[in-house]
Amino acid sequence: MEWLYLVIGIAIVGVLALVGLVGTRLRRPERLPADRTGIPAPAPTTPETDEAPTVEPEVEPDTATPATPTAPTLEQPEKPASRLVRLRQRLAGSNALGRGLLGLLSREQLDEDTWEAIEDLLLAADIGVAPTQELVERLRERLRVEGGSPDARTVLREELIALVDPAMDRTLRVSGEGEAPGVVLVVGVNGTGKTTTVGKLARILVADERRVLLAAADTFRAAAADQLSTWGERVGVEVVRGPEGGDPASVAFDAVKEGRDTGVDTVVVDTAGRLQNKAGLMDELGKVKRVIEKQSPVTEVLLVLDATTGQNGLIQAKVFAEVVDVTGIVLTKLDGSAKGGIVVAVQRQLGVPVKLVGLGEGPDDLAPFDAAAFVDALLG
Numbered sequence: 001m002e003w004l005y006l007v008i009g010i011a012i013v014g015v016l017a018l019v020g021l022v023g024t025r026l027r028r029p030e031r032l033p034a035d036r037t038g039i040p041a042p043a044p045t046t047p048e049t050d051e052a053p054t055v056e057p058e059v060e061p062d063t064a065t066p067a068t069p070t071a072p073t074l075e076q077p078e079k080p081a082s083r084l085v086r087l088r089q090r091l092a093g094s095n096a097l098g099r100g101l102l103g104l105l106s107r108e109q110l111d112e113d114t115w116e117a118i119e120d121l122l123l124a125a126d127i128g129v130a131p132t133q134e135l136v137e138r139l140r141e142r143l144r145v146e147g148g149s150p151d152a153r154t155v156l157r158e159e160l161i162a163l164v165d166p167a168m169d170r171t172l173r174v175s176g177e178g179e180a181p182g183v184v185l186v187v188g189v190n191g192t193g194k195t196t197t198v199g200k201l202a203r204i205l206v207a208d209e210r211r212v213l214l215a216a217a218d219t220f221r222a223a224a225a226d227q228l229s230t231w232g233e234r235v236g237v238e239v240v241r242g243p244e245g246g247d248p249a250s251v252a253f254d255a256v257k258e259g260r261d262t263g264v265d266t267v268v269v270d271t272a273g274r275l276q277n278k279a280g281l282m283d284e285l286g287k288v289k290r291v292i293e294k295q296s297p298v299t300e301v302l303l304v305l306d307a308t309t310g311q312n313g314l315i316q317a318k319v320f321a322e323v324v325d326v327t328g329i330v331l332t333k334l335d336g337s338a339k340g341g342i343v344v345a346v347q348r349q350l351g352v353p354v355k356l357v358g359l360g361e362g363p364d365d366l367a368p369f370d371a372a373a374f375v376d377a378l379l380g
Ligand SMILES: Nc1nc2c(ncn2[C@@H]2O[C@H](COP(=O)(O)OP(=O)(O)OP(=O)(O)O)[C@@H](O)[C@H]2O)c(=O)[nH]1
Pocket: 188, 189, 190, 191, 192, 193, 194, 195, 196, 197, 218, 221, 224, 272, 273, 274, 331, 332, 333, 334, 335, 357, 358, 359, 360, 361, 365
């Protein structure tokens, strides 16, 4: 009899286990009831199954492309020799001077009114009073003396070239003596284009296969050092920088020392813009030069002048020249400016040659200055 109870017990347990299993299979998760506002509960966003939730597959690291940074491709700056020719059309504003002069000089009658108009044109182009009078005298003489119908264009070209002075030595002193690198100090008032000029000059030197180092001694304007680093990176030139607001003389000193130790050919030093009437800042500039010279002589001091500022540029030039012994002028923003005559005026004022001209914002829009090429560009 006991075995009968045992069989019945096992059967009951078996049935219960079966019912439990089927119940679990059929049961569904409960939907949330509508809340009291009557807004139905949102449908679940996961599928209504008992199956294990799907797991986002792990993203395999992309082993095909290595994460090592690739070296930036260096730019090949344009050789300086051909630049002024390429940039000729940029002198469009000054070109109006040449065309205006030729138009007047080609008149049948060169009367007093015509000579006055010629003078006005020259003065408006910022050539300056004395050079204007000299040029008009020479033109009057030659066009009268040579008689007949002298070629006004040829005479004007010759006289303009003489005025711009082809005999001036415009060589950039970018080499030092013996172990010392050449040191180019770039100075000028705010916004004339110093930093841009340093960057462009680095490209000219690189195009001439020189080893160059830049010094960001403009510690006053935070962005200047970054700006310079970008210029340097593009042509593989290192930039020595200092802390923001730090001593510019110390940055310049460190850079020239490094240049000397590593055997570079030229160190170009960018300085902060300063107004010529701020005595303290001008003294600081003198100090930068003196401190550099504890390492190596400064071989070139380039004063950057904005051609569009006219007479104001001449006043700046005079004060800077007293403090740092300027050896060359860089005239920037000559593109589109009708003030090309400033070349003559500034050379006369300082007795220092224009060595480079800026003719645009492009990286290679800085050209070595040449008197004849410049006059040819003026005459179109
Ligand atoms: N059109 C034209 N723009 C130029 C030329 N040279 C420089 N510039 C522009 O002039 C502006 C000022 O140039 P920067 O090089 O920053 O001047 P900076 O003298 O270093 O300025 P500070 O550091 O404030 O003294 C920039 O927008 C340059 O792109 C040029 O030859 N032609």
